[in-house]
Amino acid sequence: MTISGAFEPHTGGEVETYAAYLVGHRAVLAAKCADLTPGEPTARSMPPSDLSLLGLVRHLARVEHYWFRMVIDEHLDQPRLDDDDPTGGFHRVEPTLESVAEAFSRWQEQIEYADACLGRLGDTDLGSPRRTRHGDEASVRDVLVHLVEEYARHNGHADLLREAIDGRTD
């Protein structure tokens, strides 16, 4: 019953370690959404929270796009994904096959971009400063650790959303 990410040992350098945790959390979110009917991933199954599994997928596509493309690769001139939606894409989901497929294909597209970006980064790049769209400065390291913890926190949401749908905690 206990939900806890199993510890996977990492022995390598920094970028390798952050990338491994990021890959692990993407896989957890994908697994939390697997084997459901189209209506189930859009269910707000932990009311009064308005979160849904598919809303999380859509949100994390936006998160990957922002941090990898706009911040690390310095394309702050681009609009954020779902910026025209007041909920940042969280509610832009419908219980249809098309909506589910669209959210996953957008997420996958951003993951592919992110992985190419990660592939260009070495440990010596981690102290380099980047600008956020609010004008703050963050190191590349700070951005990558943030991505790991943001995914992890949302996977905590996904744990309880999924358990409420069909009891699955694994």
Added chain:
Amino acid sequence: MESSELATYRNYLGHFRRTLERQCADLSPDQLATRAASPSTLSLLGLVRHMALVEQIWFRRALQGLTDEPKLFSDDADRDHEFNGFAGTAAEVEEAFAAWHDQIAQADTWLDTQDDGAMADQVIYNSDGGKSSKRGILVHLIEEYARHCGHADLLRERIDGRTDL
């Protein structure tokens, strides 16, 4: 901007310890002990007990090799004892927070002895001889806290609607 490696980890670790503290603030022992996200058996008090144990397992046992200390809130008869083994009394709440705060203080004392150069050090982290870098363990602690703070987000919202924590 935190640019050094260890400072970045300490920054995020501190952030999530404070987040869980806020998520538990201004609640009664009953509210802390309630399984508010049924069918999940998680509760905020269970999470605090769990994080006390997690801090002990990683900082005391894995990173410092202090494996003789009895594990906090553990019982061989129930591997989820930290989540299950309480009634929700004020004394249990006080005990859980005291143990958690004590582990945090001890962890911080150890972290003060570390530097960026030590992050690649490999440690044996379990009795099977498994190896990890200190870096791998500290990033794990961050993501484990973050995931449990995600659980706490929904637990707290279901208790009193608070989401701004």
